[in-house]
Amino acid sequence: xxxxxxxxxxxxxxxxxxWQSHAIESLLAxxxxxxxxxxxxxxxxxxxxxxxxxxMLVRWAKSSTFHNGQAILQRExxxxxxRNVYQFDVRVSTEVRSxxxxxxxxxxxxxxxxxxxxxxxxxxxxxxxxxxxPVKQTPIRIPGATQVVVCEDCDGQGELLCADCTGxxxxxxxxxxxxxxxxxxxxxxxxxxxPCQGSGMIACRRCNARGELLEEQMFLWSRTTQTxxxxxxxxxxxxxxxxxxxxVVYRDTVHLDDPRWQQIPALAELISHATAxxxxxxxxLDAELTIRATPLTDVVYTIGGRNRTIAVIGxxxxxxxxxxxxxxxRIGIGLLCALIVTAGIVLVFFFLR
Ligand SMILES: [Zn+2]
Ligand SMILES: [Zn+2]
Numbered sequence: 001x002x003x004x005x006x007x008x009x010x011x012x013x014x015x016x017x018x019w020q021s022h023a024i025e026s027l028l029a030x031x032x033x034x035x036x037x038x039x040x041x042x043x044x045x046x047x048x049x050x051x052x053x054x055x056m057l058v059r060w061a062k063s064s065t066f067h068n069g070q071a072i073l074q075r076e077x078x079x080x081x082x083r084n085v086y087q088f089d090v091r092v093s094t095e096v097r098s099x100x101x102x103x104x105x106x107x108x109x110x111x112x113x114x115x116x117x118x119x120x121x122x123x124x125x126x127x128x129x130x131x132x133x134p135v136k137q138t139p140i141r142i143p144g145a146t147q148v149v150v151c152e153d154c155d156g157q158g159e160l161l162c163a164d165c166t167g168x169x170x171x172x173x174x175x176x177x178x179x180x181x182x183x184x185x186x187x188x189x190x191x192x193x194x195p196c197q198g199s200g201m202i203a204c205r206r207c208n209a210r211g212e213l214l215e216e217q218m219f220l221w222s223r224t225t226q227t228x229x230x231x232x233x234x235x236x237x238x239x240x241x242x243x244x245x246x247x248v249v250y251r252d253t254v255h256l257d258d259p260r261w262q263q264i265p266a267l268a269e270l271i272s273h274a275t276a277x278x279x280x281x282x283x284x285l286d287a288e289l290t291i292r293a294t295p296l297t298d299v300v301y302t303i304g305g306r307n308r309t310i311a312v313i314g315x316x317x318x319x320x321x322x323x324x325x326x327x328x329x330r331i332g333i334g335l336l337c338a339l340i341v342t343a344g345i346v347l348v349f350f351f352l353r
Contacts, residue, residue: 011076012051012054013051013054013076013077013080014076015077015078015079015080016080017044017045017080017081017082018079018080018081018082019044019045019081019082019083020081020082020083021083022083022084022086022232023263023264024086024232024267024291025037025084027260027263027264028250028260028291031250031252032249032250033247033248033249033250036249036293037084037249040084040293040295041082043082043295043315044082044295044297045082053080053297053299053312056312056317056319057072057299057310057312057319058072058073060072060310060319060321061073061325065327065330066326066327066330066331066334067321067326067327068303068324068325068326068327069327071301071303071324071325072301072310072325075301075302075303077299077300077301078301078302078307079298079299079300080297080298080299080300081297081298081300082295082296082297082298083295083296083298084293084294084295084296085231085232085233085236085242085293085294085296086231086232086233086266086291086292086293087229087230087231087232087242087243087246087291087292087293088229088230088232088266088267088270088289088290088292089227089228089229089289089290089291089292090227090228090254090256090270090271090274090287090288090289090290091132091225091226091227091287091288092225092226092227092228092256092274092277092284092286092287092288093131093223093224093225093284093286093287094223094224094225094226094282094283094284094285095221095222095223095282095283095285096220096221096222096223096224096282097121097122097140097219097220097221097282098121098219098220099121099219100121100142100145100217100218100219101217101218102215102216102218103139103215103216103217104149104213104214104215104216105214105216106207106208106210106213106214107148107207107208107210107212107213107214108214111148113146113148114143114146116144117144118142118143118144118217119142119143119144119145121142121219122283124140124142124143124219126140126221131285131286132225132286132288133223133225134223134224134225135221135222135223136222137220137221138220138221138222139218139219139220139221140218140219140220140221141216141217141218142216142217142218142219146214146216146217147214147215148212148213148214148215149212149213149214149215150211150212150213151204151206151207151210151211151212151213152206152213153204153205153206153207154204154206154207154211156211156212157204157211158203158204158207158209158210158211159201159202159203159204159209160201160202160203160204161200161201162193162195162199162200162201162202163195163202164193164194164195164196165193165195165196167200167201168193168200169192169193169196169198169199169200170190170191170192170193171190171191171193172188172189172190172191173189173190173191174186174187174188174189175187175189223285226274226277228270228273228274228277229270230266230267231243231266232264232266232267233266236296236311237309237311237313237320237322238313238320241313241314241318242296242313242314243292243294244314245294245295245313245314245315245316245318246292246293247292247293247294248290248291248292249291249292249293250289250290251288251289251290251291252288252289253286253287253288254287254288254289255287256271256274256275256284256287257275274287294313294314295313295314295315296311296312296313296314297311297312298310298311299311299312303325304324306324308322308325309321309322310322310325
């Protein structure tokens with residue numbers, strides 16, 4: 001049996017297509033990928049002019065018995081609005097340098113005090129690394145901030161009392177001897193202490209017996225990179241599909257405090273979030289802004305007194321309809337049938353066991 005609607009002639013729409021521009025398009029005008037911008041606008045208008053949009057929706061309406069075909073076949077949309085949906089990514093590389101802390105090491109053999117001035121933590125030069133490459137916490141020495149101090153373990157003596165003999169140089173060892181009647185006696189005898197070789201003192205390991213330590217000032221240096229992401233229009237349908245069909249229209253190194261970003265609320269919020277996360281205890285080294293765009297056409301119908309939107313996403317023309325474009329009665333019957341069939345199968349299995 002053929003569907004009578006197949007033969008219904010489709011009247012061309014009279015609704016005029018609209019192009020809705022986005023603030024970023026005038027803000028970055030020449031800096032955005034001009035080919036993409038021209039192509040997306042042309043698509044928005046062409047898709048309507050050539051009635052390809054109408055054919056696309058009719059095809060969608062007829063493609064499944066669960067689609068509410070009447071909604072599309074028997075009505076004309078009230079609005080056809082094309083625009084770009086933007087997604088912003090801000091990649092930020094931050095450097096953190098901790099407060100300096102003292103580290104004491106044995107005084108090197110050939111140590112000469114330097115007459116350098118102690119540098120500020122942020123003046124110290126650090127190894128060069130590629131942009132956005134992360135650096136794990138690495139201790140860095142502050143030049144000119146060293147001093148010689150007395151070893152606290154040996155009090156500057158370079159040696160410590162031997163712990164085994166408590167400085168006596170000898171230790172008592174039990175020695176067994178046989179008595180005349182064949183029995184055994186045990187007597188303690190003094191023996192030279194092995195660890196200190198009888199001297200009663202051992203070299204201080206902390207300072208390598210030098211009695212002095214070199215105190216250096218160190219700080220911990222690290223770099224991290226994080227990417228923050230936002231979709232400009234959270235009301236746009238299906239964020240996953242929008243991402244899949246997005247194209248890069250801008251990528252550049254930027255200043256986070258550039259006042260231009262404040263004109264785009266979603267971008268302003270993203271950047272303030274990124275700035276707060278990164279300047280807490282470090283500095284921003286580099287920031288890169290990537291803007292992706294996805295062309296989108298919203299076709300708005302009035303169904304049952306409510307505005308319902310069926311959208312066409314990207315150059316691949318993926319149709320995403322809101323719930324008003326589904327035949328819920330048929331979906332309900334379909335589910336019920338599926339349930340009955342499943343219950344039947346379960347019963348058959350149950351009785352065959
Ligand atoms: Zn010592
Ligand atoms: Zn000893």
